[in-house]
Amino acid sequence: MKDEVTREDRVANLKGMGCSRKRVEDARFTQGKGNYVDDIKLDGMLFGDFVRSPYAHARIKSIDTAAALEVPGVLAVLTAADLEPLGLHWMPTLAGDKQMVLADGKVLFQGQEVAFVVAEDRYAAADGIELVEVEYEELPVIVDPFESLKSDVVLREDLVGKNGALPDGAHGPRKHHNHIFTWEAGNKAPTEEVIANADVVAEESMYYHRTHPCPLETCGCVASMDKVNGKLTLWGTFQAPHAIRTVVSLISGIEEHNIRVISPDIGGGFGNKVGAYPGYVCSVVASIVTGKPVKWIEDRMDNLMTTAFARDYHMTGKISATKEGKITGLQCHVTADHGGFDACADPTKFPAGFMNICTGSYDIPTAYLEVDGVYTNKAPGGVSYRCSFRVTEAVYFIERMVEVLAIKLNMDAAELRRINFIKKEQFPYTAALGWEYDSGDYHTAWDKALKAVDYEGLRAEQAQRVEDFKAGKTRKLMGIGLSFFTEIVGAGPVKNCDILGLGMFDSCEIRIHPTGSAIARLGTISQGQGHATTFAQILASEIGLPADSITIEEGDTDTAPYGLGTYGSRSTPVAGAATAMAGRKIRAKAQMIAAYLLEVHDNDVEFDVDRFVVKGAPEKFKTMKEIAFAAYNQAIPSLEPGLEAVSYYDPPNMTYPFGAYVCVMDIDVDTGVPEIRRFYALDDCGTRINPMIIEGQVHGGLTEALAVALGQEIAYDDMGNVKTGTLMDFFLPTAWEVPNYETDFTVTPSPHHPIGAKGVGESPHVGGVPCFSNAVQDAFRPFGNTHTNMPHDHWRIWRTANELGLHD
Ligand code: PCD
Secondary structure (H helix, E strand, O other): OOOOOOOOHHHHHOOOOEEEOOOOOOHHOOOOOOOOOHHHHHHEEEEEEEEEOOOEEEEEEEEHHHHHHHOEEEEEEOOOOHHHHHOOEEEEEEOEEEOOOOOOOEEEEOOEEEEEEEOOOOOOOOHHHHEEEEEEEEOOOOOOOOHHOOOOOOOOOOOOOOOHHHOOOOOOOOOOEEEEEEEEEEEEEEHHHHHOOOEEEEEEEEEEEOOOOOOOOOOEEEEEOOOOEEEEEEEEEEOOOOHHHHHHHEEEEEOHEEEEEEEOEEEOOOOOOOOOOOOHHHHHHHHOOOHHEEEEEEEEHHHHHHOOOEEEEEEEEEOOOEOOOEOOOOOOOEEEEEEOOOOOOHHHHHHOHHHHHHEEEEEEEEEEEEEEEEEOOOOOOOEEEOOOOOOHHHHHHHHHHHHHHHHHOOOOOHHHHHEEEEEEHOEEEEEOOEEOOOOOHHHHHHHHHHHHOOHHHHHHHHHHHHHHHHHOOOEEOOOEEEEEEEEEEEOOOOOOOOOOEEHHHHHHEEOOOOOOOOOEEOOOOOOOOOHHHHEEEEEEHHHOOHHHHHEEOOOOOOOOOOOOOOOOOOOHHHHHHHHHHHHHHHHHHHHHHHHHHOOHHHHHHHEOOOOOEEEEEEEEEEHHHHHHHHHHOOOOOOOOOOOOEEEEEEOOOOEOEEEEEEEEEEEEOOOOHHHHEEEEEEEOOOOOOOOOHHHHHHHHHHHHHHHHHHHOOOEEEOOHHHHHHOOOOOOOOOOOOOEEEEEEOOOOOOOOOOOEEOOOOHHHHHHHHHHHHHHHHHHHHHHOOEEEEEEOHHHHHHHHHOOOOOOO
């Protein structure tokens, strides 16, 4: 029988950092007790929905709303003409551009919002939409950014001055009326020189296709203007509720204290819910006009066709090396298709996000990157989709370039990586394109990964397979996909990262209750990541109260401290740090209280798991629970009552998680069907808060990576019609397609983060896409393939086999 509570018991009781604590939010979610936006039902609530353009580019000659207004239940139809007097027919985008809220004179992409029908319910709104008569005059459609830059057709007439003058855009001079910006990093001339004089140069062009995060829950909101007290409440699927409040205030003129933004439960965000959409503005206006709450909820097609897409990067690269394989230089040019409006959600100074992390995990002395943003007749957006700001594109680029270089050098791609990795002793490492990587140990991770999969054995098996294939003994090829990635997450230092002028710090406010339980509120917002579970674990370890006694609350701007929200895997690096720092303030005050209660000097007590102990006398202690009570019940000289703390944390740097992935794939050359035999993922996200949640994040991210690499895309035809606007055509993997993932880890803490943690949510996607793609490419390498574009769906894989003559 155990009669003494050991120190281990006390640690276990906290369920603090490092513990695979079960997700506290799941009790609700698995019982249908979640509270999503569409669950909100208010008295007299109306429903608004959009008339959307069937054309990708057309002039609007007229809009006749008379018949729609006759429909029983339809109360109002808003058009740009109604919004114009309020100055709300256009709105600013996060990228410094502006975007039509409702079509003003023309439409620029299929599905664009033309009119907003407000009705008593969703069905009446749908009937009304059918009867709004819009007369369009079709204009030439441009879906190719290269053509766009050559075309006489002006997509954005609003951005061309009199006499055809081209005023600068938000990111400097524009070269053409359909050009948005040019963004450079690194040194052009020295890089060109290195490449011109190199022993070996590999060149490749690749298209990272347009895709979409497609969260299970679509975007939506409920706006409720209380005209009596002048307060606007806005519930919505917002990944950044405070930023939305500020934006709503700036564009509506309603003072910020009169706006309450609430993000309730969110059914997946994946970057899709960072930006501001016309639906939000129209719902607010409709609520002000009607004096009633107005709900707007997208359907699946609306979501896929019109809300923020991801990628659409055409990348061309050159990589140079010595004969031995030491990389000497890297050059990258991107033509970035931004659609009709530049509505990316990157920090202000980074119009191409963190694409300048494209030197990857390698010690590349010289590099140059140039990105041209271009308008086309496609939906706007360009948010992340499980990649902080174009890191997925950057990692895909470098991980393909390294493979292409290995082919050129006739070298093993794993070995080529190994000899070029940044070495452990080089950290903090400043990359040629400017970032300072905080910490890393790439060789250890790589060796562990290759050993775990028996890399040598796999290569031998693959060679045998090629022999067998040539001998007609099999029709299946084997591909070994490798990728090693470095992520950059935790935007970010306020000095270089802001969104709309709002510095990207984050926050945590803690209140300890007298009986030793607590509530902590953060500026971030979970969309499924499990913050209510993990942030309580950070606090449990920092303040010595059980995680089960700590409530985490996020997403209500009336109660939560100001923060920039959850995307770019920034919650752990930034709000997680704020949580630890606020916890330490609590602990500092607790120390004074404990010393007073124990009648010793402040410096004579020390923290131990869940208590303060008199140094050298472990039997003399006060538990945090006792201290909490004393904070409210004792008059302690020179200390205020209560136990609360707040921290606004501006991180000194981003964090740089990394990982080593290997995919083993069999490909049937006659059907083009890939079969994933094995997927091994080693992630290093520094200190691990909840290993089980990390594993779940990795599974989720890898599955989205599989989707993107092997079939998911938003495709357009020449007329700008979206060909993949429903789940019949848009590939969303199910348990059927998903392999068994093997996860692994190393731990290289971030030296500047208070608990050494780095983000992890995006990593598996960032590293996963090139890994799946490299596996496909590698299977065909022995037959002369260097590169084929994603998505590698069955048809494209079959076509590659065909083009390589494997069907002859
Ligand atoms: N963690 C731990 N540890 C470490 C890290 C982390 O534990 N070291 C955990 C935390 O706590 C949490 C998670 O994990 O819970 C995550 O985190 P992070 O990384 O920090 O992140 P966040 O910020 O929180 O989040 C964000 C992300 C993103 S970005 C995305 S896309 C996605 C992810 O997240 N999304 C999502 N994941 C997820 N999941 C879910 N479920 N849902 C969702 O929606 Mo973007 O930018 O937005 O594109």
